[in-house]
Amino acid sequence: MDWVVKWLEIKLKCRKENEKKYKEMLELAGFVISPTADLTFQEDDFIQDSFLGKVEDVYEIIPFQKVVLIEAFGHEVFLYTLEKKYIIKERLYEVEGLFDDVGYIRINKSQIVNKAMIKEIRPAFNSKLTLLLKNKQLVDVTRSYQVRFKESIGL
Amino acid sequence: MNIMSLLPLIVFFIIGSSIFIAVVIYKLIYKKNLNKALDGTKAISMVDPASFIQGFMLLVVVILSIVSVSSIQELKRQQADQQVELNTLRDKINSIQYSVGSIESQFSAYVASNAWIQSSSYLVIDYDPLNQLIDIQMMVSLKELHADAIVKIVAVSTTDFQDITEVVSVSNTLNFVANFTLNATMSYRFEVVASTQDELSKEAFRTINFVTLLQERFRFHMGFSLADNMETYDISVYNHSLGLESFQISGIVLRLYNGLTLIQTIDLLPNLSAQGNIQTFYHGSNQNTSTSTYSLLGLRYVLEVTDGFGTTLYETLGPSLR
Numbered sequence: 001m002d003w004v005v006k007w008l009e010i011k012l013k014c015r016k017e018n019e020k021k022y023k024e025m026l027e028l029a030g031f032v033i034s035p036t037a038d039l040t041f042q043e044d045d046f047i048q049d050s051f052l053g054k055v056e057d058v059y060e061i062i063p064f065q066k067v068v069l070i071e072a073f074g075h076e077v078f079l080y081t082l083e084k085k086y087i088i089k090e091r092l093y094e095v096e097g098l099f100d101d102v103g104y105i106r107i108n109k110s111q112i113v114n115k116a117m118i119k120e121i122r123p124a125f126n127s128k129l130t131l132l133l134k135n136k137q138l139v140d141v142t143r144s145y146q147v148r149f150k151e152s153i154g155l
Numbered sequence: 156m157n158i159m160s161l162l163p164l165i166v167f168f169i170i171g172s173s174i175f176i177a178v179v180i181y182k183l184i185y186k187k188n189l190n191k192a193l194d195g196t197k198a199i200s201m202v203d204p205a206s207f208i209q210g211f212m213l214l215v216v217v218i219l220s221i222v223s224v225s226s227i228q229e230l231k232r233q234q235a236d237q238q239v240e241l242n243t244l245r246d247k248i249n250s251i252q253y254s255v256g257s258i259e260s261q262f263s264a265y266v267a268s269n270a271w272i273q274s275s276s277y278l279v280i281d282y283d284p285l286n287q288l289i290d291i292q293m294m295v296s297l298k299e300l301h302a303d304a305i306v307k308i309v310a311v312s313t314t315d316f317q318d319i320t321e322v323v324s325v326s327n328t329l330n331f332v333a334n335f336t337l338n339a340t341m342s343y344r345f346e347v348v349a350s351t352q353d354e355l356s357k358e359a360f361r362t363i364n365f366v367t368l369l370q371e372r373f374r375f376h377m378g379f380s381l382a383d384n385m386e387t388y389d390i391s392v393y394n395h396s397l398g399l400e401s402f403q404i405s406g407i408v409l410r411l412y413n414g415l416t417l418i419q420t421i422d423l424l425p426n427l428s429a430q431g432n433i434q435t436f437y438h439g440s441n442q443n444t445s446t447s448t449y450s451l452l453g454l455r456y457v458l459e460v461t462d463g464f465g466t467t468l469y470e471t472l473g474p475s476l477r
Contacts, residue, residue: 121189123182127205129189146203153192155200 009037013046035059036089048098053079053086062086064102068117068135070095072110082117082135105152107131107141115152174215181207272347273298273329275360279397282339282369284464289339289365295347297329304349304356308333313362314341321348339365372397373460379452379474381444386451388473389439390458392423396432401463404434412455450475 010031014022023033026041035052036059051062062081069080072092079086090098096106103115113131120132129141129149141149182204192198202210273296280290293308300306305323308331312318318341322333337343342364349356375392390409396402404427411419426436442451453476458469 115193118193121186121193123186123189123204125178125182125204125208127203150192150200153189154195155189155192155198 008032009034009039011035011037011040013040013048014043015046018043051079051086051088051090053084053088055084055086060086064099064104064114065116067104067114068133069114069137069139070104070112080135080137100152103152105149107139107145107149109142111139113139121153170215170219174211177211178204178208181211271298271356271358272296272360275345277361277363279399279402280334282399282401282464287339288336290334290336291363292332292334293345293361295324295331295360297331297347297349300329300349301351301354303351305351306331307348307350309346309348310335310337310343311346312338312341313344318343337365339369341365342367368397371395372402375458375469377456377471381452384444385441386444387439387441388451388456389437390423390456391437392427392435392458392460394434394462396434398432399463403429404460404462406459406461406466407436408459409438410457410459412457413449413453414455418449418454 008031010026010033012019012022012026012033022041022043026033031041036054049064051064051067053060053062062079066081067079068082070088070092071078071080077088077090077092077095079088092106092110092112095104095112099112100106104112105115106112113133117134118131119134122130122132124130127143127146129146131139131141133139185201185204185207188198188201201207275293275295277294278292280292282289293310295308297306306326307321307323309322310318310320318338320335320337322335324331324333326332331347342362344359344362346357346359372395373393375390377388377390380387392404392407394402394404404424407423407427409421409423410417411421421438423436423438426438427434428436440451444450450473452473454473455476456471456473458471460467460469
């Protein structure tokens, strides 16, 4: 049984003050706490306010305010800040559900932008909107996401 | 280049430029509005530029259609007005033409009433085909004449105006006769000249082109037809003797040749009928193409006409040899 317990990794999502308590409980139950685990232990009223992003085999915590763009490409999900590009574990639909209250907006099938990181909106004649982000990236809001986008910015 | 011809181009350019400017301005406003909303400022809801272009173009098309329809209506109204004016002008022209016709008929009546010559006629007396001379007798009836007047009938060549023949005619009545020997290859104008010691009166009364007269004296026509295996030819002749016995046809024979071979000789004199100076005849023949050895349409037809001056040949080909 020892080898099974050894590989049962779990990710912990809880408030800071409860972290130690849950960690001890889970380790007692045979789990290994790992931020990259596929299995997640989440507190009911936990609100995620950051991402765990991997860059050059190093994991960093990225506060949601620093995120510029989250993009799905193939099986990977990339997170862009003003300086760096990370790979994150969260799926795009999870991000959309978790962060739409804090100004994250889905702009097409594969991208979510942080409203606070939009520098300029450029309308095009083909009913598309192009967004210039603060990291100088240009991304398109496709027609099917335009209504939600406009609602999100208050139109 | 006329400026009016460039007008549609100018209008098109102005409309196109206006649409372009309007769309660009709208796009700028739209962009500003979006970015205002992004900054959290209260913004108004606007349609996107593509929808705006479609709507704006639709509006322009509707306006242009209205303008076009109203222009067409205006043109129709103007056309109707012009048609009314045209009809008025036509009425006026008809009225003027009627007046001119009336004046012309009055003038003709005036000329006729003032004409000096009552009537005229002529008779061909003789014709010399060798020297191309024609003897002709001219007869003129005058309406009035001074008792002392000397009357001359003058033939003036209208071909070269050099050949002038004057014949003094003496008569106790107002009818005068003069005989001329003239060149049969020319045309002549005949005039009456009456002169007294104080006065000279002159009036032309007839022009005769002898070339035409002699050419049209004798005419013949040949026709061919083919229908339902039946081919036909017909020939008609008209001859005017001009009152001269030598011009009367005394013999007429039709010869049909197939190549150089004489096929048939037909004496047409019995067909000839005469009425006054005019002789005419008609002759027709047909044959069934399925039974005949040659085609009537491929023959050569030689008409041999004999009159007081000798024999003349008229030759024609069937249609398939022409």
